[in-house]
Amino acid sequence: MKFVDKESDMSGIKDVAKKAGVSISTVSNVLNGRKNVGKETRERVLNICKELNYYPNSAGRALKSGKSNVLLFNFGDFDRSFYLKIIHGISDCVNDYDYDLAIITEKSCEKFMRSNMSAGSIVLDEKIPDELLISVASRKYPIVVLDRKIDNPNIKSVIIDNYNPMKKLVQGLVDKGYKKFAFIAGPEHTLDTIERYKAFRDVLELNAIEFSENYYYAGNYREKSGYLAAKIFILSQELPEVFVCANDNMALGAIKALEENGHRVPQDVAVTGFDNEQSAQIMGLTTVDIPKYELGFIAAKYLIEYIKGKKQMHDILVEAKVIWRETTPDRK
Amino acid sequence: MKFVDKESDMSGIKDVAKKAGVSISTVSNVLNGRKNVGKETRERVLNICKELNYYPNSAGRALKSGKSNVLLFNFGDFDRSFYLKIIHGISDCVNDYDYDLAIITEKSCEKFMRSNMSAGSIVLDEKIPDELLISVASRKYPIVVLDRKIDNPNIKSVIIDNYNPMKKLVQGLVDKGYKKFAFIAGPEHTLDTIERYKAFRDVLELNAIEFSENYYYAGNYREKSGYLAAKIFILSQELPEVFVCANDNMALGAIKALEENGHRVPQDVAVTGFDNEQSAQIMGLTTVDIPKYELGFIAAKYLIEYIKGKKQMHDILVEAKVIWRETTPDRK
C-alpha cells in the first residue's frame, strides 16, 4: 500500500467559510452558538465543518478571546494510586459540565497556567509554590488547591478532614489497650501531615500517655521511607506496640521491614495507615478511608461553579472515616 | 486583609519592551536566543523580564509559529495503577527533552489533537477509534500507540511482548504438573488479550493438554470481572487446577471469590496474573512483570525522535518477564 502524506488535511475556518460561501465571521458565529445566523446558513456551515473535519485552532481562539473550556489538574506523585481515583472524579465532573481536562505535572505547570489555554486550575502537587499560584490566580483565573490553604480570595481550598478521623483512630487504639506508640509522618510542611500528627499527639495527651520524640520519624509518603523508619526502630531501640503511619504506603513498608526481621504483624506489633488504598484492603490494614473519587469530583465542581460566577464560596471540608481491620487487634 | 483583584498582573512582551526602551522585536530576539542583540541590551531586557514576571504567552507563540512543545498522552482506565507508572516514564522523558506533557482523556482527545496545541500524541485508550487517529496523524503530527497496531506511516507502535512471557508462564505451569486450566481474558478485541490467549492455547496444544471453551471467560480487566468469572466457575462446574488471568486485577478478584467460597489459594486452586502491579507483589501472585516506567519512557522518546525528523523507524517491542511467586506451587 502507498500512503500519501497530506501536508495537512487540517482545514481552518477560512476553508469552511469559502466552501460554505459565507464569511469567516459567520462561521465563527455559528460555532459559538450566536443567534444572529439564519437557520439554513447555520446548518450548511455545520455540515461543512463535519465534512472538512474542522476543529478550531485553540491558539487562535485563546489568543483572541482569552476564554477557554479547559481545566487544568496538576499532580506530582506517581507512587500513590490514590491519585488515579481523584483524577477519575475530576474527569467525570469536568465532562458533566462540558469542560475539557488537561492533566499536567509540576514542570510545565507555570507555562500552562500562564498561557491562556485554560480557565482555571486544580492543584495538588505541594511542590508548586504558593507564590506562583498567587501570582497566577485572579477572578478570571480561579484556582482550587487540594489539602492546602493559601490566603487569597481566588484560591479556594478543598481539604480532607485529617484531624478528626486520626483522633478517632488513635483513641480507638488507646481503647484497645495500646500504650506505646510510634508515629511515621509524611513531609513535614504539608497540611495533612501536620494535622494527622497533631491529632495523634492530642489524643495521647488527653489520655496521659507519654510520647517521646524518639518515636517520631519523618518520612515522605513512599513505601521505602516506611520501610526505613521501621528498620531504624528495629535496629536502634525497643519496638513500639503500634506504628501509626501517616499513609498506607509507609505502613506497607513498615510491615515489610517488620516481617523481614521476624516481628509478626499484628501479633507482635500493630500498624495503621491512612488513605485506604487498594493495598490496605488487601493487607487487612487498619486505616482511614478518604473518598478519593468524591474529592476529585467536588474539587472540579467547586472550580467550575466559581468560574461560572458563583460568589461567597467557602472552603470545603471532606470527611474521612476510620476502617478497622486486622492489623490492630485488641491488646487487653 | 484586603485584596485588590488586579485585573491581570500578567505583563506582556509590550510591557517589557516599553520598560526596557527597546522594540518588541528586540525582546523577542533576546528571548529566543538570537545572536543579533547587543550584550548590554540583552541583559537589560532579561532583567526586566524577571522583574515583571514576564512569561511568553504560548497561545501567541503557537499561533504564529504553528509549533508547539506539547505532547499529549491519552489514557482512559482509572482502575489500573499501572498507568501511573507509565505516565511517570513518559513525564520524565518528556521533561528530559524539554517538551511539555498534557494528559487527556477520551472525551477531549479529538478536540485537543485537532486544535494545534500539541506536536504529537501517545495514545493508550483503546476507546479512541483507529479512524480518528488515522485522520489526525501526519508527518507533522505523528502518533505513538501503545499495545496496538495501526497501518499508517505516521502512527508507530510500542508493543509489549505478551506472547513470549505468557508462553513461558503457561509452560512453567505445565512443567509444575498443572493439567486443568481456566483462562480469564480481557476485552476480546484488544491486541494484548488476543496474544496472551493465543500463547496460552499454543502451549496447551503443544503439550497435548485438552482445553474446553467452557473454561474461557471474557472479562474486562477489572477486579470485579475476575471475581465474577471465578464465581461462575465455582457455581457451575468443576474448578480448574489453575486460573490463568489476563491481568492482576482480575486475578485478585478471582482469589477473593475463591476464598470467600472456601477454596484455598494456592492449596486448592492456583492463580496467575499479568502486569505485576503492587497488589500482585503483596499477594504473592505469580505474574508477568511489564516494565511500565520504561514503556512510557520509550514511547515518549520514540515520539520525540520522530517529531525531530528521524526516519526509518520501526515498531518497538518491549520485553516482559515471568515472576514466579506463591500462588503457583508445584503440583507433583
Next chain:
DNA sequence: TTGTAAGCGTTATCAA
C-alpha cells in the same frame, strides 16, 4: 442576517 475589519501576543522578514 451577513460581512468588514481591528486586534489578541507572538515571530520573522526586511529595511534602517
Next chain:
DNA sequence: TTGATAACGCTTACAA
C-alpha cells in the same frame, strides 16, 4: 544592532 510591519486563526464590534 535595532525597529517597523505583516502575518498566524480566531472573535467581536460595528457597518451594511
